[in-house]
Amino acid sequence: MTAAISIEGVHKSFGKVMVLKGVDVEVPESNAVCLIGASGSGKSTLLRCVNLLEPVDSGRILVHGDDITSYEVDANRVRRRIGIVFQAFNLFPHMNVLENVTLGPRKALKTPKRDAEARATELLARFGLADKRNEYPDRLSGGQQQRVAIVRALAMEPDIMLFDEVTSALDPELVGEVLGVIRDLAQTGMTMLIATHEMGFAREIADHVCFLDQGRILEQGPPERIFTAPEEPRTQEFLRRIIEAGRM
Amino acid sequence: MLSPLRTSSMRGWVVALTLISLLALGVPGLQLSGVPASSVFWATTALILVYSAYVAEVYRAGIESVHPSQEAAARSLGLSRLQTLRYVIVPQAVRRVIPPLLNDFIGLQKDTALVAFAGPVEALRQAGIFEAANFNFTPYVCAAVLFLALTIPLTRTADWLIDRDRRKRAASGVA
Numbered sequence: 096m097t098a099a100i101s102i103e104g105v106h107k108s109f110g111k112v113m114v115l116k117g118v119d120v121e122v123p124e125s126n127a128v129c130l131i132g133a134s135g136s137g138k139s140t141l142l143r144c145v146n147l148l149e150p151v152d153s154g155r156i157l158v159h160g161d162d163i164t165s166y167e168v169d170a171n172r173v174r175r176r177i178g179i180v181f182q183a184f185n186l187f188p189h190m191n192v193l194e195n196v197t198l199g200p201r202k203a204l205k206t207p208k209r210d211a212e213a214r215a216t217e218l219l220a221r222f223g224l225a226d227k228r229n230e231y232p233d234r235l236s237g238g239q240q241q242r243v244a245i246v247r248a249l250a251m252e253p254d255i256m257l258f259d260e261v262t263s264a265l266d267p268e269l270v271g272e273v274l275g276v277i278r279d280l281a282q283t284g285m286t287m288l289i290a291t292h293e294m295g296f297a298r299e300i301a302d303h304v305c306f307l308d309q310g311r312i313l314e315q316g317p318p319e320r321i322f323t324a325p326e327e328p329r330t331q332e333f334l335r336r337i338i339e340a341g342r343m
Numbered sequence: 344m345l346s347p348l349r350t351s352s353m354r355g356w357v358v359a360l361t362l363i364s365l366l367a368l369g370v371p372g373l374q375l376s377g378v379p380a381s382s383v384f385w386a387t388t389a390l391i392l393v394y395s396a397y398v399a400e401v402y403r404a405g406i407e408s409v410h411p412s413q414e415a416a417a418r419s420l421g422l423s424r425l426q427t428l429r430y431v432i433v434p435q436a437v438r439r440v441i442p443p444l445l446n447d448f449i450g451l452q453k454d455t456a457l458v459a460f461a462g463p464v465e466a467l468r469q470a471g472i473f474e475a476a477n478f479n480f481t482p483y484v485c486a487a488v489l490f491l492a493l494t495i496p497l498t499r500t501a502d503w504l505i506d507r508d509r510r511k512r513a514a515s516g517v518a
Contacts, residue, residue: 148415175421185416188512189434198430199420231512251420 097160099124099255099286100145105154107140114140116310117154122255122303125284129297129318132307133333138290139182141307142257145288146179158255175203178248179257182264184240186232186247192219193228196247204251211250218246222276238269245276256280258289294337298322306330359454362389367462386458394451401443405436438508445501449494466490 100122107115114137122128130138143149145156147163147170156164163173186195196215200206206214219225222242232240241261248256258277262270274296280287281300291297297304298318305315306327314327325331367386370378379385409432417427459468466489470482 143415146419148419171418171421171423174419179419181412181416183412185412187413187416187431187435189438198417199422202426202430203421203423233512247420 097157098122099126099159100288101155101157102141102145103155103157105141105144105156106152107137107144107149108152114310115144115151118307118310118312120288120305120312120315122286122288125286126302127281127285127287127289127300128303128305129301130288130290130305130307131292131294131297131321131333136307137310138307139259142179142259142288142290145257146177147173148179171203175199175251176253177255177257178251178253179259180241180244180248180261182260184232184237184244184264186240186244188232191229191231192224192235192243195232195243196250199247199251215246215250218249219243222246222279236269237265238272241265241269241273242276245273249280255286255288258287258291260290260292262291262293292337292342294322294334294342306333308333359390359393360457360460362393363457363460365389367458382462383458390451390454390458393454394447397447397450398444401440401447402436404443405440406432408439409435438505441501441504445498448497452490452494 098121100120102118102120105115105118106113118137118141120128120130120141130141132138140149144151145158147168151164154164155162158173158176162168187198190198193212193215196219197206197208197211200211200214201208216225216228219228222245224239224242224246227235227239227243232243235243241264245261261277262273265273270293274293277287277289277296278300289297289301301318303315304318304321305312306321306325306329307313308329314321314325314330321330322334325334363386366389367382370385371380371382374380406428413431413435414427417431418424422430455465456467459465464472466486467483470486473482474480
Protein backbone atom coordinates (compact mmCIF):
# COMPACT_ATOMS: atom_id res chain seq x y z
CA MET A 96 0.00 0.00 0.00
CA THR A 97 1.31 3.46 -0.84
CA ALA A 98 2.17 5.62 2.12
CA ALA A 99 0.18 8.78 2.81
CA ILE A 100 3.41 10.76 2.68
CA SER A 101 6.77 9.62 1.30
CA ILE A 102 9.63 12.04 1.61
CA GLU A 103 12.49 10.93 -0.60
CA GLY A 104 15.97 12.43 -0.44
CA VAL A 105 14.82 15.97 0.23
CA HIS A 106 17.47 18.69 0.25
CA LYS A 107 16.80 22.29 1.17
CA SER A 108 19.14 25.24 1.61
CA PHE A 109 18.55 28.80 2.70
CA GLY A 110 21.34 30.73 1.02
CA LYS A 111 24.52 28.89 1.88
CA VAL A 112 23.05 27.09 4.87
CA MET A 113 21.94 23.58 4.04
CA VAL A 114 19.05 22.82 6.37
CA LEU A 115 17.93 19.46 4.97
CA LYS A 116 20.63 17.16 3.66
CA GLY A 117 18.73 14.28 2.14
CA VAL A 118 15.78 13.35 4.32
CA ASP A 119 13.70 10.20 3.84
CA VAL A 120 10.53 9.70 5.86
CA GLU A 121 7.48 7.53 5.28
CA VAL A 122 4.15 8.22 6.93
CA PRO A 123 1.74 5.32 6.38
CA GLU A 124 -2.02 5.97 6.20
CA SER A 125 -3.58 6.73 9.63
CA ASN A 126 -0.20 6.77 11.35
CA ALA A 127 1.30 9.43 13.56
CA VAL A 128 4.97 10.02 12.92
CA CYS A 129 6.87 12.27 15.32
CA LEU A 130 9.94 14.27 14.39
CA ILE A 131 12.23 14.98 17.32
CA GLY A 132 15.55 16.74 17.49
CA ALA A 133 17.17 19.96 18.65
CA SER A 134 16.06 23.39 17.45
CA GLY A 135 17.56 24.06 14.05
CA SER A 136 17.76 20.39 13.14
CA GLY A 137 15.32 20.98 10.25
CA LYS A 138 12.00 19.75 11.66
CA SER A 139 10.02 22.88 10.83
CA THR A 140 11.60 23.24 7.41
CA LEU A 141 10.67 19.67 6.58
CA LEU A 142 7.02 20.30 7.50
CA ARG A 143 6.97 23.53 5.51
CA CYS A 144 8.32 21.60 2.51
CA VAL A 145 5.53 19.03 2.79
CA ASN A 146 3.00 21.88 2.77
CA LEU A 147 4.82 23.50 -0.18
CA LEU A 148 5.37 26.66 1.84
CA GLU A 149 9.03 26.12 0.95
CA PRO A 150 10.11 24.62 -2.38
CA VAL A 151 12.53 21.71 -2.10
CA ASP A 152 15.91 21.98 -3.84
CA SER A 153 16.07 18.31 -4.75
CA GLY A 154 14.33 15.08 -3.86
CA ARG A 155 10.61 14.33 -4.02
CA ILE A 156 7.61 14.35 -1.74
CA LEU A 157 4.77 12.01 -2.63
CA VAL A 158 1.30 12.33 -1.14
CA HIS A 159 -0.79 9.21 -1.73
CA GLY A 160 1.64 8.37 -4.51
CA ASP A 161 1.37 11.75 -6.30
CA ASP A 162 4.55 13.78 -6.62
CA ILE A 163 3.59 17.16 -5.13
CA THR A 164 7.03 18.66 -5.73
CA SER A 165 6.82 18.47 -9.53
CA TYR A 166 6.39 21.71 -11.42
CA GLU A 167 2.96 21.00 -12.87
CA VAL A 168 1.34 20.63 -9.48
CA ASP A 169 -1.14 23.29 -8.35
CA ALA A 170 0.19 24.14 -4.89
CA ASN A 171 -3.16 25.53 -3.73
CA ARG A 172 -4.88 22.19 -4.40
CA VAL A 173 -2.18 20.28 -2.53
CA ARG A 174 -2.40 22.59 0.47
CA ARG A 175 -6.16 22.10 0.70
CA ARG A 176 -5.55 18.40 1.39
CA ILE A 177 -2.81 19.01 3.95
CA GLY A 178 -3.49 20.99 7.12
CA ILE A 179 -0.70 22.63 9.07
CA VAL A 180 -0.68 24.10 12.56
CA PHE A 181 2.11 26.50 13.50
CA GLN A 182 4.02 27.12 16.69
CA ALA A 183 2.81 30.74 16.87
CA PHE A 184 -0.89 29.93 16.07
CA ASN A 185 -0.98 32.52 13.24
CA LEU A 186 -4.69 33.19 13.64
CA PHE A 187 -6.00 36.16 11.64
CA PRO A 188 -6.27 38.93 14.26
CA HIS A 189 -8.87 40.98 12.36
CA MET A 190 -11.35 38.10 12.20
CA ASN A 191 -13.30 36.43 14.96
CA VAL A 192 -13.04 32.70 15.60
CA LEU A 193 -15.86 31.75 13.26
CA GLU A 194 -14.44 33.89 10.43
CA ASN A 195 -10.98 32.41 11.00
CA VAL A 196 -12.35 28.89 10.73
CA THR A 197 -14.64 29.50 7.74
CA LEU A 198 -12.27 31.57 5.59
CA GLY A 199 -10.54 28.55 4.03
CA PRO A 200 -13.67 26.54 3.22
CA ARG A 201 -15.52 29.58 1.89
CA LYS A 202 -12.79 31.04 -0.29
CA ALA A 203 -10.63 28.05 -1.26
CA LEU A 204 -13.35 25.39 -1.42
CA LYS A 205 -16.22 27.76 -2.32
CA THR A 206 -18.42 26.22 0.35
CA PRO A 207 -21.59 28.31 0.85
CA LYS A 208 -21.36 30.50 3.95
CA ARG A 209 -24.21 28.75 5.75
CA ASP A 210 -22.69 25.28 5.29
CA ALA A 211 -19.21 26.45 6.24
CA GLU A 212 -20.54 28.05 9.41
CA ALA A 213 -22.57 25.00 10.37
CA ARG A 214 -19.54 22.77 9.91
CA ALA A 215 -17.29 25.19 11.82
CA THR A 216 -19.75 25.40 14.70
CA GLU A 217 -19.85 21.62 14.87
CA LEU A 218 -16.04 21.39 14.94
CA LEU A 219 -15.71 24.15 17.53
CA ALA A 220 -18.22 22.36 19.74
CA ARG A 221 -16.33 19.10 19.39
CA PHE A 222 -13.17 20.76 20.72
CA GLY A 223 -14.89 22.69 23.51
CA LEU A 224 -14.82 26.06 21.80
CA ALA A 225 -18.53 26.53 21.06
CA ASP A 226 -18.84 29.59 23.28
CA LYS A 227 -15.82 31.26 21.67
CA ARG A 228 -17.15 31.48 18.12
CA ASN A 229 -17.63 35.26 18.17
CA GLU A 230 -14.45 36.11 20.07
CA TYR A 231 -11.43 37.76 18.49
CA PRO A 232 -8.12 35.88 18.85
CA ASP A 233 -6.51 38.38 21.23
CA ARG A 234 -9.27 37.67 23.75
CA LEU A 235 -8.36 33.97 23.90
CA SER A 236 -5.72 32.15 25.92
CA GLY A 237 -2.79 30.59 24.06
CA GLY A 238 -4.28 27.14 24.44
CA GLN A 239 -7.63 28.28 23.06
CA GLN A 240 -5.94 30.07 20.16
CA GLN A 241 -3.99 26.97 19.26
CA ARG A 242 -7.13 24.82 19.41
CA VAL A 243 -8.86 27.31 17.10
CA ALA A 244 -5.87 27.05 14.76
CA ILE A 245 -6.27 23.26 14.73
CA VAL A 246 -10.00 23.60 14.04
CA ARG A 247 -9.23 26.09 11.25
CA ALA A 248 -6.98 23.50 9.59
CA LEU A 249 -9.50 20.69 10.16
CA ALA A 250 -12.32 22.73 8.62
CA MET A 251 -10.67 22.11 5.24
CA GLU A 252 -11.21 18.38 5.86
CA PRO A 253 -7.60 17.51 5.10
CA ASP A 254 -6.32 13.93 4.68
CA ILE A 255 -3.10 14.82 6.45
CA MET A 256 -2.25 17.10 9.36
CA LEU A 257 1.16 18.62 10.07
CA PHE A 258 1.97 19.96 13.53
CA ASP A 259 4.94 22.27 13.91
CA GLU A 260 5.89 22.39 17.61
CA VAL A 261 2.36 23.45 18.40
CA THR A 262 2.87 23.54 22.18
CA SER A 263 6.23 25.32 22.28
CA ALA A 264 4.71 28.79 22.64
CA LEU A 265 2.26 27.79 25.36
CA ASP A 266 2.34 28.17 29.12
CA PRO A 267 2.95 24.73 30.67
CA GLU A 268 -0.56 24.44 32.11
CA LEU A 269 -2.08 24.96 28.66
CA VAL A 270 -0.04 22.30 26.87
CA GLY A 271 -2.36 19.49 27.95
CA GLU A 272 -5.51 20.82 26.29
CA VAL A 273 -3.74 21.10 22.92
CA LEU A 274 -2.10 17.68 23.15
CA GLY A 275 -5.53 16.31 24.05
CA VAL A 276 -6.88 17.52 20.72
CA ILE A 277 -4.05 15.81 18.81
CA ARG A 278 -4.61 12.63 20.81
CA ASP A 279 -8.28 12.78 19.78
CA LEU A 280 -7.30 13.13 16.15
CA ALA A 281 -4.93 10.17 16.39
CA GLN A 282 -7.81 8.05 17.65
CA THR A 283 -9.95 9.01 14.65
CA GLY A 284 -7.17 7.72 12.40
CA MET A 285 -5.86 11.04 11.08
CA THR A 286 -2.52 10.78 9.29
CA MET A 287 -0.16 13.09 11.11
CA LEU A 288 3.41 14.31 10.93
CA ILE A 289 4.30 15.99 14.21
CA ALA A 290 7.40 17.99 15.08
CA THR A 291 7.56 18.17 18.86
CA HIS A 292 9.66 18.75 21.94
CA GLU A 293 7.16 16.90 24.14
CA MET A 294 8.95 13.56 24.40
CA GLY A 295 6.42 11.98 26.74
CA PHE A 296 3.70 12.82 24.27
CA ALA A 297 5.69 11.57 21.29
CA ARG A 298 6.34 8.32 23.09
CA GLU A 299 2.65 7.86 23.86
CA ILE A 300 1.12 8.86 20.53
CA ALA A 301 3.66 8.08 17.82
CA ASP A 302 3.65 4.96 15.70
CA HIS A 303 7.10 5.89 14.54
CA VAL A 304 9.72 8.37 15.72
CA CYS A 305 12.42 10.05 13.62
CA PHE A 306 15.39 11.76 15.23
CA LEU A 307 16.63 14.65 13.09
CA ASP A 308 20.13 15.93 13.56
CA GLN A 309 21.73 18.64 11.41
CA GLY A 310 19.40 18.08 8.50
CA ARG A 311 19.53 14.28 8.46
CA ILE A 312 17.40 11.53 9.92
CA LEU A 313 19.99 9.99 12.17
CA GLU A 314 17.83 7.32 13.66
CA GLN A 315 14.24 6.17 13.38
CA GLY A 316 12.05 3.42 14.71
CA PRO A 317 9.17 2.60 17.03
CA PRO A 318 8.99 4.96 20.04
CA GLU A 319 9.77 2.23 22.60
CA ARG A 320 13.10 1.57 20.98
CA ILE A 321 14.10 5.18 20.24
CA PHE A 322 13.29 6.34 23.75
CA THR A 323 14.60 3.36 25.71
CA ALA A 324 17.43 1.99 23.61
CA PRO A 325 18.68 4.56 21.09
CA GLU A 326 21.64 3.30 19.09
CA GLU A 327 23.23 6.53 17.90
CA PRO A 328 25.41 8.43 20.38
CA ARG A 329 23.85 11.74 19.29
CA THR A 330 20.35 10.45 19.98
CA GLN A 331 21.49 9.24 23.39
CA GLU A 332 23.07 12.62 24.06
CA PHE A 333 19.91 14.48 22.96
CA LEU A 334 17.62 12.35 25.11
CA ARG A 335 19.94 12.62 28.09
CA ARG A 336 19.75 16.42 27.88
CA ILE A 337 15.96 16.28 27.58
CA ILE A 338 15.79 14.15 30.72
CA GLU A 339 18.15 16.51 32.53
CA ALA A 340 15.84 19.38 31.59
CA GLY A 341 12.98 17.47 33.21
CA ARG A 342 11.02 17.26 29.95
CA MET A 343 10.55 13.51 29.92
CA MET B 344 11.01 72.80 16.87
CA LEU B 345 13.32 73.18 13.91
CA SER B 346 13.12 69.64 12.60
CA PRO B 347 9.32 69.42 12.09
CA LEU B 348 9.53 72.80 10.35
CA ARG B 349 12.24 71.49 8.10
CA THR B 350 10.43 68.25 7.37
CA SER B 351 7.10 69.82 6.54
CA SER B 352 8.60 72.62 4.48
CA MET B 353 10.84 70.40 2.39
CA ARG B 354 8.70 67.30 2.22
CA GLY B 355 6.79 67.21 -1.04
CA TRP B 356 6.75 70.99 -1.23
CA VAL B 357 9.44 71.30 -3.88
CA VAL B 358 8.17 68.36 -5.91
CA ALA B 359 4.57 69.52 -5.72
CA LEU B 360 5.49 73.07 -6.68
CA THR B 361 7.62 71.96 -9.61
CA LEU B 362 4.98 69.63 -10.93
CA ILE B 363 2.19 72.17 -10.46
CA SER B 364 4.06 74.85 -12.37
CA LEU B 365 5.14 72.37 -15.03
CA LEU B 366 1.62 71.05 -15.66
CA ALA B 367 -0.63 73.99 -14.78
CA LEU B 368 1.48 76.59 -16.59
CA GLY B 369 3.05 74.36 -19.19
CA VAL B 370 0.26 72.19 -20.60
CA PRO B 371 -2.32 74.96 -21.25
CA GLY B 372 0.51 76.93 -22.86
CA LEU B 373 0.98 74.19 -25.44
CA GLN B 374 -2.56 74.84 -26.71
CA LEU B 375 -3.06 71.23 -27.68
CA SER B 376 -6.48 70.44 -29.11
CA GLY B 377 -8.62 68.05 -27.10
CA VAL B 378 -6.58 68.63 -23.93
CA PRO B 379 -8.12 70.59 -21.06
CA ALA B 380 -6.64 74.07 -20.88
CA SER B 381 -7.82 74.83 -17.36
CA SER B 382 -4.99 75.46 -14.95
CA VAL B 383 -7.21 74.23 -12.06
CA PHE B 384 -7.49 70.89 -13.84
CA TRP B 385 -3.73 70.57 -14.30
CA ALA B 386 -2.87 71.80 -10.82
CA THR B 387 -5.24 69.20 -9.39
CA THR B 388 -3.66 66.55 -11.59
CA ALA B 389 -0.22 67.53 -10.28
CA LEU B 390 -1.37 67.19 -6.67
CA ILE B 391 -2.98 63.84 -7.42
CA LEU B 392 0.26 62.58 -9.00
CA VAL B 393 2.41 63.72 -6.09
CA TYR B 394 0.12 62.50 -3.33
CA SER B 395 -0.79 59.20 -4.92
CA ALA B 396 2.93 58.41 -4.85
CA TYR B 397 3.06 59.22 -1.13
CA VAL B 398 -0.08 57.27 -0.35
CA ALA B 399 1.18 54.29 -2.36
CA GLU B 400 4.30 54.22 -0.20
CA VAL B 401 2.19 54.34 2.94
CA TYR B 402 0.11 51.39 1.77
CA ARG B 403 3.22 49.47 0.77
CA ALA B 404 4.71 49.99 4.23
CA GLY B 405 1.41 48.82 5.76
CA ILE B 406 1.35 45.69 3.64
CA GLU B 407 4.96 44.89 4.47
CA SER B 408 4.32 45.37 8.18
CA VAL B 409 1.99 42.35 8.21
CA HIS B 410 4.07 39.42 9.43
CA PRO B 411 4.96 36.77 6.80
CA SER B 412 3.48 34.10 9.07
CA GLN B 413 0.05 35.53 8.26
CA GLU B 414 0.66 34.85 4.61
CA ALA B 415 1.92 31.35 5.39
CA ALA B 416 -1.24 30.64 7.41
CA ALA B 417 -3.50 31.84 4.62
CA ARG B 418 -1.64 30.03 1.85
CA SER B 419 -1.58 26.84 3.95
CA LEU B 420 -5.39 26.87 3.81
CA GLY B 421 -5.17 26.72 0.03
CA LEU B 422 -5.97 30.38 -0.58
CA SER B 423 -4.40 31.84 -3.71
CA ARG B 424 -1.96 34.77 -3.56
CA LEU B 425 -4.70 37.18 -4.54
CA GLN B 426 -7.17 35.79 -1.99
CA THR B 427 -4.48 36.00 0.68
CA LEU B 428 -3.92 39.68 -0.10
CA ARG B 429 -7.63 40.42 -0.33
CA TYR B 430 -8.82 38.72 2.86
CA VAL B 431 -5.79 38.54 5.15
CA ILE B 432 -3.00 41.01 4.32
CA VAL B 433 -4.75 44.15 3.05
CA PRO B 434 -7.45 44.31 5.78
CA GLN B 435 -4.72 44.27 8.41
CA ALA B 436 -2.53 46.73 6.50
CA VAL B 437 -5.34 49.26 6.01
CA ARG B 438 -6.09 49.33 9.75
CA ARG B 439 -2.46 50.09 10.46
CA VAL B 440 -2.05 52.94 7.96
CA ILE B 441 -5.05 55.04 9.02
CA PRO B 442 -2.89 57.46 11.07
CA PRO B 443 -0.22 58.05 8.38
CA LEU B 444 -2.94 58.38 5.72
CA LEU B 445 -4.64 61.06 7.79
CA ASN B 446 -1.32 62.83 7.95
CA ASP B 447 -1.06 62.79 4.16
CA PHE B 448 -4.61 64.04 3.71
CA ILE B 449 -3.92 67.01 5.94
CA GLY B 450 -0.70 67.65 4.03
CA LEU B 451 -2.68 67.60 0.78
CA GLN B 452 -5.09 70.14 2.26
CA LYS B 453 -2.25 72.50 3.01
CA ASP B 454 -0.63 71.98 -0.36
CA THR B 455 -3.73 73.14 -2.20
CA ALA B 456 -2.38 76.61 -1.32
CA LEU B 457 0.46 75.89 -3.76
CA VAL B 458 -2.06 75.77 -6.58
CA ALA B 459 -2.33 79.57 -6.33
CA PHE B 460 1.18 79.74 -7.67
CA ALA B 461 -0.09 78.73 -11.08
CA GLY B 462 -2.99 81.16 -11.15
CA PRO B 463 -6.14 79.56 -9.71
CA VAL B 464 -7.36 81.41 -6.65
CA GLU B 465 -7.86 79.23 -3.60
CA ALA B 466 -8.88 80.24 -0.08
CA LEU B 467 -5.57 81.60 1.12
CA ARG B 468 -4.92 83.60 -2.05
CA GLN B 469 -8.45 84.99 -1.96
CA ALA B 470 -7.87 86.05 1.64
CA GLY B 471 -4.68 87.83 0.55
CA ILE B 472 -6.61 89.70 -2.14
CA PHE B 473 -9.28 90.84 0.32
CA GLU B 474 -6.63 91.85 2.82
CA ALA B 475 -4.81 93.95 0.23
CA ALA B 476 -8.04 95.66 -0.80
CA ASN B 477 -9.43 96.39 2.68
CA PHE B 478 -6.40 96.37 5.01
CA ASN B 479 -8.33 93.88 7.08
CA PHE B 480 -6.79 90.61 8.26
CA THR B 481 -10.09 88.89 9.04
CA PRO B 482 -10.11 86.96 5.71
CA TYR B 483 -6.99 85.10 6.84
CA VAL B 484 -8.80 84.03 9.99
CA CYS B 485 -11.65 82.95 7.78
CA ALA B 486 -9.29 80.87 5.59
CA ALA B 487 -7.86 79.27 8.71
CA VAL B 488 -11.35 78.44 9.99
CA LEU B 489 -12.17 76.84 6.62
CA PHE B 490 -9.03 74.76 6.85
CA LEU B 491 -9.90 73.63 10.38
CA ALA B 492 -13.50 72.93 9.38
CA LEU B 493 -12.14 70.31 6.99
CA THR B 494 -9.28 68.85 9.02
CA ILE B 495 -10.91 68.54 12.45
CA PRO B 496 -13.80 66.31 11.29
CA LEU B 497 -11.28 64.28 9.30
CA THR B 498 -9.08 63.75 12.35
CA ARG B 499 -12.11 62.85 14.42
CA THR B 500 -13.28 60.36 11.83
CA ALA B 501 -9.88 58.67 11.76
CA ASP B 502 -9.79 58.48 15.57
CA TRP B 503 -13.28 57.04 15.53
CA LEU B 504 -12.26 54.37 13.00
CA ILE B 505 -9.27 53.33 15.10
CA ASP B 506 -11.37 53.31 18.26
CA ARG B 507 -14.14 51.30 16.69
CA ASP B 508 -11.69 48.60 15.61
CA ARG B 509 -10.22 48.46 19.11
CA ARG B 510 -13.63 48.38 20.79
CA LYS B 511 -14.89 45.64 18.52
CA ARG B 512 -12.08 43.32 19.56
CA ALA B 513 -12.24 44.18 23.25
CA ALA B 514 -16.02 43.93 23.52
CA SER B 515 -16.20 40.51 21.94
CA GLY B 516 -15.74 38.96 25.37
CA VAL B 517 -18.95 40.48 26.69
CA ALA B 518 -21.14 39.54 23.76
